[in-house]
Amino acid sequence: MTRSVWLASTAAATLWLGLALPAVAQDTAGAGIEARQDPERPGVLIFDPVFFADTRPRTALDMVQRLPGFGLNGGSSGTRGLAGTAGNVLIDGRHPSTKSEGLDNLLSRISADSVAYVELIRGGAPGIDMQGRSVVANVVLKDAITVERVLGFDAYIYEDGYIGPIVQAEYSRRAGDHQIEGALSATVDRTDGTNEGRRQRFDPSGALIQNAEIQSWDRFRNVRASGAVQRPRGGGLLRVNAVTSYFNNDQEQDIFIRSGAGDDDFSEQGFEELSGEVGARWTRPLGPDTELELTGLQRLEASTVESGFIRTGRTGLFTSVSTSGETIGRGVVRYRRDDRWSYEGGAEVAYNFLDTDSAYEENGVPIALPGSALLVEELRGEASGQATWRPGPNLTVEGGLRVEVSEIRQSGDTDSAKSFVYPKPRLLVTWTPMPNHQFRFRIERQVGQLDFGDFAASAEVDLGQVEAGNADLEPSKTTAYEAVYERRFWEQGVVSARLTHTEVEDYIDVIPLVGGFEALGNIGTGTRTEFEVQATLPTDRAGIPGGRLIARAALRETDIEDPLTGESRRFSGDDGFGCGVTFTQDLDGGRWAWGMNHSCDIDAGTSYRVRELRFNESEPPFNAFVQWKPSDDLSVRVDFSNLTDAEERRRRDIYAGPRDSAPLSLRETYSQARGSWLFLQIRKTI
Numbered sequence: 001m002t003r004s005v006w007l008a009s010t011a012a013a014t015l016w017l018g019l020a021l022p023a024v025a026q027d028t029a030g031a032g033i034e035a036r037q038d039p040e041r042p043g044v045l046i047f048d049p050v051f052f053a054d055t056r057p058r059t060a061l062d063m064v065q066r067l068p069g070f071g072l073n074g075g076s077s078g079t080r081g082l083a084g085t086a087g088n089v090l091i092d093g094r095h096p097s098t099k100s101e102g103l104d105n106l107l108s109r110i111s112a113d114s115v116a117y118v119e120l121i122r123g124g125a126p127g128i129d130m131q132g133r134s135v136v137a138n139v140v141l142k143d144a145i146t147v148e149r150v151l152g153f154d155a156y157i158y159e160d161g162y163i164g165p166i167v168q169a170e171y172s173r174r175a176g177d178h179q180i181e182g183a184l185s186a187t188v189d190r191t192d193g194t195n196e197g198r199r200q201r202f203d204p205s206g207a208l209i210q211n212a213e214i215q216s217w218d219r220f221r222n223v224r225a226s227g228a229v230q231r232p233r234g235g236g237l238l239r240v241n242a243v244t245s246y247f248n249n250d251q252e253q254d255i256f257i258r259s260g261a262g263d264d265d266f267s268e269q270g271f272e273e274l275s276g277e278v279g280a281r282w283t284r285p286l287g288p289d290t291e292l293e294l295t296g297l298q299r300l301e302a303s304t305v306e307s308g309f310i311r312t313g314r315t316g317l318f319t320s321v322s323t324s325g326e327t328i329g330r331g332v333v334r335y336r337r338d339d340r341w342s343y344e345g346g347a348e349v350a351y352n353f354l355d356t357d358s359a360y361e362e363n364g365v366p367i368a369l370p371g372s373a374l375l376v377e378e379l380r381g382e383a384s385g386q387a388t389w390r391p392g393p394n395l396t397v398e399g400g401l402r403v404e405v406s407e408i409r410q411s412g413d414t415d416s417a418k419s420f421v422y423p424k425p426r427l428l429v430t431w432t433p434m435p436n437h438q439f440r441f442r443i444e445r446q447v448g449q450l451d452f453g454d455f456a457a458s459a460e461v462d463l464g465q466v467e468a469g470n471a472d473l474e475p476s477k478t479t480a481y482e483a484v485y486e487r488r489f490w491e492q493g494v495v496s497a498r499l500t501h502t503e504v505e506d507y508i509d510v511i512p513l514v515g516g517f518e519a520l521g522n523i524g525t526g527t528r529t530e531f532e533v534q535a536t537l538p539t540d541r542a543g544i545p546g547g548r549l550i551a552r553a554a555l556r557e558t559d560i561e562d563p564l565t566g567e568s569r570r571f572s573g574d575d576g577f578g579c580g581v582t583f584t585q586d587l588d589g590g591r592w593a594w595g596m597n598h599s600c601d602i603d604a605g606t607s608y609r610v611r612e613l614r615f616n617e618s619e620p621p622f623n624a625f626v627q628w629k630p631s632d633d634l635s636v637r638v639d640f641s642n643l644t645d646a647e648e649r650r651r652r653d654i655y656a657g658p659r660d661s662a663p664l665s666l667r668e669t670y671s672q673a674r675g676s677w678l679f680l681q682i683r684k685t686i
Contacts, residue, residue, distance in 0.1 A: 034491045035120070040339055042393055042432050045120040049112070054546060056590030056629050058683065060115050060139050061107035064089055067120055068536050069486065069494030070137060074103045080449055081350045082295060082330050083382055083402065086131045090138040095131060097281035097295055100243040101226055107139065109170050109181050111685075114146045115139055122486070123430025123440050124388055124398040129332070129344070134428060134440050134484065145175040149686045156189055157678040164189030177237055182227035192648075193218035193251055197672030201260070204664045210260030214672065220249040236284025236292075241277075248272040262312055269307035276300055290335045299326040315363055322356040324452065344386040344400075352378045354452035369517070373412040376452045380406035396430040404447060420475070422447040440484040448476040448508075474522050477505040492548065495535040502528040507560055509572050510609045512658065518610040526560030526571060539585075546586040553579040562608060564660040573605040573616075596624040611662070613653040619646035633685035638678055647673045 033053075035045040047067065057063045064072055075087035086095040087103040096106055119138040124130050128138070152168035165188060172181035194217050201210040228241035248271060255265035279297040286292050305320040332346035358372040386400035402424040409417045426444040433439070450473050479502065486496040504526045511521035532554040539547035556578075558571040570576070584595030604617035622644045627637040650670040656662040 037435070038119075041121075041125045043121060043123040043396055043430055043438070044125055045122070047118045047120065049115060049117065052112070054590050055586050055593070056632075057112040058629070058632075058635055058685075059108045059112055060091075060110035060118075061104055063112060063115060063118055064107055064137055064139065067118065067137060068488070068492045069496060069534065070120060070135065072103060073133075075099075080326060080352050080378070081348060081380065081382065082297065082328055083131070083346075083348050083384060088133050088136045090129070090136060092141055093128065093138055094281070094283070094293075095129060096241075097239055097279045097297065098226075098228075098241045098243060098277060099279075099297065100245070100275065100277040100299065101241070105183065105226075109148075109150075109172050109183060110139065110141070111146060111148045111172070114141050114144075114148075114174055116142045122438060123396050124428060125396070129334075130398070132426065132444070134430075134442060134482075141174065143176045145173075147173045151684050151686060153680075153682045155680045157680065158190075159675045159677065162190065177230065177232050179228070179230040179239075183225070185222075185224050187220070187222040189220060190218050191220065192674045195672045195674045197670060199255060200669045201262075202667040202669075204667070206667075208260070210262050211258045212262075213256045213258055214670070215254045215256070216252070216672070218249065218251040220247065222247045234282070234284065236282055238280065238282045240280045242279075244276040246274050265309065265311040267307070267309035267311075269305065271303065271305050273301060273303040275302075286333070289337065290333065293332045293334070295328070295330040295332075297326070297328040301325070316361070318358070318360045320356060320358040322354060324354045325352070327351045340390045342388045344384075346384050348382045348384075350378075350380045352380070352452070374414070375411045376408065377410075378406055378408045378452075380404065394432045398426075398428040398430075400426045402426075408450065422475075422477070436488040438484075438486045440482075440486070442480065442482040442484075444480045444482075446478045446480065448478070450475050473508065473520065474506045476508055476522075479503045490538050490541065492538045493536060496533070498530075498532045498534075500528075500530045500532075502530075504528060504560075507571070509560075509563070510607075511563055512610045523563040524561055526558060528571065528574075529557045531555050544585065548582075548584050550582040550584075551580070553577075564608075564610065564658055566660075569608065570606065572607045575605045591629050593627040594625065596622070598622045610658055611655050613659065615651040615653075616649070618648045619644070621646040635681075635683045637681040639681075640676070640678060642674060642676045645673050645675055647671055 033051050035047045035051065038044040038046055047063075049063075052063050052066055055062065055066055057066065061072075064070070073088045076085045079085045082099075085099065089103050089107065091106070091110070096103070098106075117140050119140065120135070121128055121130070121138060122135050124134075128136070130136055148171070150168075150170040152166075152170070154166035154168070156164035156166075158164075166185065167187075168183065168185040170181075170183045173179070196216070197214040199210075199212040199214055200208060201212075203209050222245065224243070224245040226241070226243040228239060230237065230239040232238070250268070250270050252268045253266070257264055277297065277299045279295070281293065281295045283291060283293045301322075301324045303322050303324075305318070305322075307319075308317040309315065328348065328350045330346065330348040332344060334342070334344045336342040354374070354376045356374050358369060360367050360369050360372070382402055382404045384400065384402040386398065389397045389399075391397065404420070404422045404424065407417060407419045424445045424447055427442070428444075429441045431439045431441075480500060481502075482498065482500040484496060484498045486494065488494050506522040507524060507526045508520055509523045510518050511523060513519050532552065534552045535550070537549045537551075539545075539549055554577070556574060556576055558574045558576075559568055560571060561567070562569050579600045580597065581600060582595065582597040584593065586593045599620035604615070607614040607616070621642045623639065623641050624643065625637060625639045627635065629635045648671070652666075652668040653659075653664060654666040654668065656665040
């Protein structure tokens with residue numbers, strides 16, 4: 001079946017399902033707890049605590065994860081600035097004022113007993129900061145006094161007997177606007193970088209010329225502390241938060257030649273980072289319909305990298321020391337004229353910097369790298385305006401414009417400065433023609449951010465390669481057109497279909513540089529089209545009480561001209577298709593739960609470099625879990641991960657020079673399996 005036939009078939013099936021479900025629901029209607037519809041905000045569904053009662057949620061995170069048709073998105077902490085970077089969950093109508101703390105961590109520190117209800121806001125609503133998203137959740141807290149102390153012990157348990165422990169302690173006290181919370185955690189573990197595998201090399205004719213065994217090892221350690229205080233101050237509400245973290249990671253890889261020519265290879269890398277963040281948010285009413293929100297944030301990071309390799313006739317050593325920081329100030333005024341109109345205007349100023357010093361040597365001889373000593377600074381400002389209009393009870397129109405002005409300066413090996421001005425308009429139309437049916441249409445202009453690390457040199461120690469920095473990068477620009485249809489049924493059932501077409505200008509990929517190096521650069525304009533179907537189906541009517549079946553399938557088409565060959569190809573790393581199936585069931589009133597999930601496709605993608613092509617594919621893993629809540633203050637969960645021992649495979653086609661003109665000189669294949677492991681989680685409220 002071709003992709004176009006698959007796309008048409010899936011779209012037809014989705015429309016049929018949306019139209020057929022009302023009749024099925026009539027015939028099989030039964031008792032159930034439904035979300036409440038906000039009569040003043042037709043795009044808002046309200047889920048009271050009784051909706052979640054059968055699952056016995058312990059935290060607000062448990063409740064958000066059970067919202068039908070909703071997936072938690074933590075936002076983009078690596079994106080500079082605050083506008084458009086927040087996740088898709090609000091707490092008491094506001095986005096968190098921290099970027100370093102994940103939404104899952106924040107929500108896990110809010111007990112379910114503290115939650116009055118959870119709102120699911122689809123397509124926008126007057127007075128709600130959607131941060132450019134079409135759907136967000138809002139956790140509304142009770143005014144009652146709640147105090148919670150939680151101890152947690154987690155452990156990853158691997159087949160070879162290694163145990164990676166995680167110890168956590170949390171405290172929170174909430175009394176209306178007076179809140180204090182804190183958390184401390186420590187981790188010693190490993191990643192999928194610890195595995196065993198095989199490497200084979202073939203000549204251009206396909207004959208095997210080398211067979212090698214790979215042994216990879218890694219360990220990481222992380223200590224993290226965070227806290228927040230909220231108090232009424234200055235006629236408004238002030239919240240101050242802080243996070244500090246220490247992280248280090250050591251990696252080693254040994255390659256032993258079992259047959260064929262060549263010597264054994266050895267590589268290692270060490271990484272260490274210390275980071276901290278302080279943020280504050282102050283909100284104050286300026287009248288019955290107007291509110292002011294001021295946010296400030298400061299982040300600092302210091303890191304070191306040291307990596308080296310020994311292989312046939314070569315030794316290499318790469319070192320890098322970096323310091324980076326971000327300072328942000330943001331102000332927003334919101335005005336709600338009435339139930340039909342609301343307005344928002346704001347401004348943001350941010351200063352960011354990266355100071356890095358790198359060095360590389362081969363066989364003891366220093367080699368100059370473009371971008372090895374570099375200071376990158378950015379001063380960025382953004383002004384924004386937005387209006388939300390409800391011309392009728394079934395229609396909401398949200399329009400906005402953000403204008404970004406920035407200057408990026410580089411000094412060190414390369415001295416340069418660039419200024420950018422980018423308008424970013426957005427229009428979102430939400431139409432609810434009848435209860436439980438909703439259409440959302442979006443047109444938006446987006447501008448990516450340049451990764452400061454792309455200006456600096458870097459290394460791939462396991463492959464014995466270095467990559468130069470590029471001072472001439474431009475941010476990518478996209479124009480997105482999106483249509484979504486959503487159908488809700490059976491109290492907890494949802495089916496949705498999304499079609500998105502994106503035009504990408506100044507797409508960033510690998511390009512050649514003078515001197516034989518390669519780096520990231522802009523290669524032209526491309527397109528991306530994606531069609532996705534998601535469904536959440538409660539299984540009570542199929543005779544499986546308390547069950548949920550969640551399925552997803554997505555088809556992607558991307559196209560861009562290759563900068564070397566001039567031929568049309570996919571975006572780097574694009575696999576074209578993705579899908580997954582998850583089943584969960586709550587038993588005994590939520591005391592027990594179990595589930596399983598499987599990605600039903602092989603995740604694959606191709607990366608296009610100057611002298612090689614890299615093909616990556618990962619077999620779909622199968623995972624399962626069991627959870628036990630013997631009491632309201634104790635929960636135990638065990639996850640069984642990668643039960644099928646899924647393999648990761650890579651292939652490198654290495655050319656004698658640029659791949660558009662030089663012949664293939666070597667083909668290299670890797671296959672590695674991490675094995676299965678258990679993840680034990682114990683939570684005790686004291």
